Amino acid sequence: MGLGMNGYASHAMRKTGAGYDLPDGVDIRGRFDEEFAKILTRDALQFVAELQREFRNHIKYAMECRKEAKMRYNGGAVPGFDPATTYVREGEWMCAPVPTAVADRRVEITGPVERKMIINALNSGAKVFMADFEDALSPSWENLMRGHVNLKDAVDGTISFRDKARNRVYKLNGQTAKLFVRPRGWHLPEAHIFIDGEPATGCLVDFGFYFFHNYAAFRQNQGAGFGPFFYLPKMEHSREARIWNNVFEKAEKMAGIEKGSIRATVLIETLPAAFQMNEILYELRDHSVGLNCGRWDYIFSYVKTFQTHPDRLLPDRVQVGMTQHFMRSYSDLLIRTCHRRGVHAMGGMAAQIPIRDDPAANEAALELVRQDKLREVKAGHDGTWAAHPGLIPAIMEVFNNNMGHAPHQIQTMKREEEVHLTEEDLLQRPRGVRTMEGLRLNTRVGIQYLAAWLTGTGSVPLYNLMEDAATAEISRVQNWQWLKYGVALDGDGLGVKVSLDLFGRVVEEEMDRIEQEVGKDKFKKGMYKEACKIFTRQCTAPALDDFLTLDAYNHIVIHRPKASSSL
Ligand SMILES: CC(=O)SCCNC(=O)CCNC(=O)[C@H](O)C(C)(C)COP(=O)(O)OP(=O)(O)OC[C@H]1O[C@@H](n2cnc3c(N)ncnc32)[C@H](O)[C@@H]1OP(=O)(O)O
Ligand SMILES: O=CC(=O)O
Ligand SMILES: [Mg+2]
Numbered sequence: 130m131g132l133g134m135n136g137y138a139s140h141a142m143r144k145t146g147a148g149y150d151l152p153d154g155v156d157i158r159g160r161f162d163e164e165f166a167k168i169l170t171r172d173a174l175q176f177v178a179e180l181q182r183e184f185r186n187h188i189k190y191a192m193e194c195r196k197e198a199k200m201r202y203n204g205g206a207v208p209g210f211d212p213a214t215t216y217v218r219e220g221e222w223m224c225a226p227v228p229t230a231v232a233d234r235r236v237e238i239t240g241p242v243e244r245k246m247i248i249n250a251l252n253s254g255a256k257v258f259m260a261d262f263e264d265a266l267s268p269s270w271e272n273l274m275r276g277h278v279n280l281k282d283a284v285d286g287t288i289s290f291r292d293k294a295r296n297r298v299y300k301l302n303g304q305t306a307k308l309f310v311r312p313r314g315w316h317l318p319e320a321h322i323f324i325d326g327e328p329a330t331g332c333l334v335d336f337g338f339y340f341f342h343n344y345a346a347f348r349q350n351q352g353a354g355f356g357p358f359f360y361l362p363k364m365e366h367s368r369e370a371r372i373w374n375n376v377f378e379k380a381e382k383m384a385g386i387e388k389g390s391i392r393a394t395v396l397i398e399t400l401p402a403a404f405q406m407n408e409i410l411y412e413l414r415d416h417s418v419g420l421n422c423g424r425w426d427y428i429f430s431y432v433k434t435f436q437t438h439p440d441r442l443l444p445d446r447v448q449v450g451m452t453q454h455f456m457r458s459y460s461d462l463l464i465r466t467c468h469r470r471g472v473h474a475m476g477g478m479a480a481q482i483p484i485r486d487d488p489a490a491n492e493a494a495l496e497l498v499r500q501d502k503l504r505e506v507k508a509g510h511d512g513t514w515a516a517h518p519g520l521i522p523a524i525m526e527v528f529n530n531n532m533g534h535a536p537h538q539i540q541t542m543k544r545e546e547e548v549h550l551t552e553e554d555l556l557q558r559p560r561g562v563r564t565m566e567g568l569r570l571n572t573r574v575g576i577q578y579l580a581a582w583l584t585g586t587g588s589v590p591l592y593n594l595m596e597d598a599a600t601a602e603i604s605r606v607q608n609w610q611w612l613k614y615g616v617a618l619d620g621d622g623l624g625v626k627v628s629l630d631l632f633g634r635v636v637e638e639e640m641d642r643i644e645q646e647v648g649k650d651k652f653k654k655g656m657y658k659e660a661c662k663i664f665t666r667q668c669t670a671p672a673l674d675d676f677l678t679l680d681a682y683n684h685i686v687i688h689r690p691k692a693s694s695s696l
Pocket of ligand 1: 238239240241245246247249250261264265425426478482483515516517518588589590594595596597599600
């Protein structure tokens with residue numbers, strides 16, 4: 130059963146062009162493909178167009194509010210709790226009960242919506258798989274549309290993949306992880322789909338197609354009557370959560386399913402949102418299934434929010450971990466808030482991944498992951514993220530040892546005002562030092578990540594760590610800020626100041642090093658030079674770009690027939 134059953138098919142709006150069957154006001158500028166056409170049906174496009182038309186002004190307003198807040202922070206203000214919503218923070222209210230199908234989320238694996246990875250993730254033994262259109266995906270037309278085809282096959286249970294080189298066929302096991310989908314953030318457009326002459330909002334496209342094609346099968350095969358389930362990224366204010374809540378209600382109404390069927394976990398991964406946890410849950414109280422500590426974007430957001438506050442510079446990226454006071458306070462506040470409102474408090478991603486060719490280094494990396502997860506479960510988190518299937522047994526063991534058979538700790542851990550956390554706790558300046566190696570690593574990692582992203586890969590292993598859009602953002606904004614304030618790299622004992630000259634030399638030397646590491650041939654064939662240009666421009670721009678991927682996106686848009694790639 131599709132939404133066409135609810136009346137869309139009766140509209141006299143057929144306009145066939147470029148292979149796709151388009152409703153009025155919709156234009157597809159991406160390549161035609163028979164498989165994509167199964168997703169880009171007239172009714173599905175009409176659904177997305179209706180979401181766009183109903184919510185575009187709300188989204189524009191929310192993005193304007195972000196700009197105003199940025200101006201305030203750039204003028205010296207700092208985020209804080211909003212006195213106008215004290216009644217929400219202090220009020221006694223609860224979120225809707227957690228659906229049984231996702232009561233136990235102790236280990237969740239994440240990954241891009243790539244076919245083989247989806248199968249591996251669903252078979253991984255994790256309780257949940259978060260399929261990612263966001264930090265882990267380079268949102269090219271091919272990746273996006275293939276992602277939707279893959280997810281539909283996954284929800285239908287028919288997904289398979291043949292690895293020709295290894296002569297191996299991948300299929301789903303009998304028991305699989307529950308699927309959550311993470312659409313893009315509000316800021317990203319989808320430049321291959323135009324609605325009324327404007328690019329569609331990326332996340333409405335991601336949500337719209339996934340919901341339209343999968344809600345019925347998902348509720349039957351996965352959600353035991355609930356669902357579909359989502360993760361919502363990069364919000365800065367509860368007004369953005371209200372838009373999502375309204376999107377969900379509209380989708381439920383059109384599908385003829387009960388209000389509260391759709392459930393979502395919001396990532397608290399911007400500094401302003403840390404002061405809005407109750408407000409965000411309140412807006413989504415019928416549709417919530419918790420909050421998650423998106424630690425990497427959170428660090429990025431700390432730098433971005435305080436971009437013009439030289440008294441709040443971060444130390445080297447590697448020193449900003451969850452044990453820094455401001456990070457621990459944010460995680461504690463998230464746990465307390467979620468448990469008070471009856472939903473999951475999810476932990477985040479440790480960046481370590483298995484190291485295949487070095488058993489000692491592998492064991493050291495695993496130990497760091499174990500420690501991180503032990504801290505999370507003891508603090509009261511109900512589950513956490515794994516970047517790689519090889520980490521799941523160790524993480525599962527830590528959670529099993531500390532949670533036992535209980536599916537979560539919502540009723541048992543940090544339910545009331547156990548910890549009193551102040552604005553100063555959440556904003557406290559991180560401790561540590563800045564070094565030349567920190568500047569070099571930011572540059573080397575930022576350029577390599579961007580080169581991968583430009584060629585269609587949104588998460589990569591670099592120097593034995595997972596890198597994705599969120600971690601690359603930290604490298605970029607940190608370089609920008611150090612350059613802006615000409616900071617002394619005091620951790621080396623040399624006190625060298627970061628200047629344009631120094632940065633220029635570092636970029637040159639790091640590009641040489643990348644060429645040596647990846648080999649001349651790969652370097653030549655890859656997009657390293659283009660990535661270097663984009664990364665360097667962003668690090669040295671007079672005003673900080675809001676997102677690395679906004680500018681970079683223009684480089685991966687391919688309109689059909691070939692046309693300008695600028696939005
Ligand atoms: C800040 C945040 O937002 S975190 C969330 C977003 N980030 C992510 O989701 C990152 C997810 N992880 C990954 O993309 C990958 O693990 C990487 C890029 C970090 C490492 O990838 P690789 O080096 O290719 O991993 P590796 O070669 O060890 O993979 C071994 C096997 O595990 C599979 N695998 C690795 N990671 C995953 C995953 N996350 N999900 C499913 N399968 C995976 C591979 O497909 C491969 O399968 P195969 O043996 O059948 O061929
Ligand atoms: O999305 C997760 C993060 O850490 O960022
Ligand atoms: Mg993130």
